[in-house]
Amino acid sequence: MSKGKKILLIIFCAILLIFAIFASLGLWLASAVFDQTPSVAYTPHEPDTTIMLGVIQKLSGDDQEKDILKTMLGGQPSRLSLSEIEVNEIIKSGIETQISGGNDGKKKEALKNLDIKFSNGIFSAKYSFAPGIKTPFGRYINFKAEFVPKIADRHIQIEVKTLAAGSISLPQSKIDYLNKAIADQIAAAEEADPNVSDFLDAVTETKIEGSQLIVEYQPLAIMKTIMEKGGQGLPFPE
Numbered sequence: 001m002s003k004g005k006k007i008l009l010i011i012f013c014a015i016l017l018i019f020a021i022f023a024s025l026g027l028w029l030a031s032a033v034f035d036q037t038p039s040v041a042y043t044p045h046e047p048d049t050t051i052m053l054g055v056i057q058k059l060s061g062d063d064q065e066k067d068i069l070k071t072m073l074g075g076q077p078s079r080l081s082l083s084e085i086e087v088n089e090i091i092k093s094g095i096e097t098q099i100s101g102g103n104d105g106k107k108k109e110a111l112k113n114l115d116i117k118f119s120n121g122i123f124s125a126k127y128s129f130a131p132g133i134k135t136p137f138g139r140y141i142n143f144k145a146e147f148v149p150k151i152a153d154r155h156i157q158i159e160v161k162t163l164a165a166g167s168i169s170l171p172q173s174k175i176d177y178l179n180k181a182i183a184d185q186i187a188a189a190e191e192a193d194p195n196v197s198d199f200l201d202a203v204t205e206t207k208i209e210g211s212q213l214i215v216e217y218q219p220l221a222i223m224k225t226i227m228e229k230g231g232q233g234l235p236f237p238e
Contacts, residue, residue, distance in 0.1 A: 033166035036138035038128030042112035045096040051089040077216040087118040151206040
């Protein structure tokens with residue numbers, strides 16, 4: 001074999017090797033990211049009236065009424081402690097309300113693929129996404145994340161702790177970048193959206209203590225907003 005043919009053969013083999021490496025990498029990536037079944041399967045949520053009545057009783061109990069009276073006189077926020085069961089029921093009922101009553105079809109479909117839970121002092125979220133790509137490993141990408149939401153000093157904060165697509169976890173540098181992007185979007189909404197401003201007038205602080213979510217709120221701000229909205233409800237941001 002001539003020297004020129006040997007060089008061409010070496011180049012050809014190198015190209016095949018590179019192709020094989022990229023093909024193997026692509027197959028590994030697809031197997032790690034795609035799944036045959038979604039991690040979130042939507043079923044309509046029926047509100048648990050017992051749990052929700054318990055939350056209402058906390059707001060209307062004798063101790064809470066005294067706390068609210070002090071708040072109205074002194075301007076200090078009232079304090080509400082919610083258990084994991086209560087927080088999760090509020091989340092599920094809130095999502096179901098958006099699905100059943102919203103007009104944005106894309107938003108409703110996205111919410112059907114979302115599941116959020118509060119457990120052991122941290123919030124976790126699952127989201128199933130079908131990008132329209134068929135692979136031997138499935139057609140769903142299942143995302144999962146852990147995050148901590150917080151309200152303080154009229155500012156909403158959401159800190160993502162972990163994020164994974166399938167079995168691939170994002171490195172901390174990517175999570176830091178995501179947290180900055182989320183913070184920028186929240187800051188823009190706080191400045192431009194009056195509903196967010198009203199919400200921050202009503203809910204002044206949230207924090208996690210053990211397995212409890214502590215909410216500090218201003219009853220006067222809540223009453224004012226309800227009156228201004230003609231009884232349509234609290235100004236929860238979209």
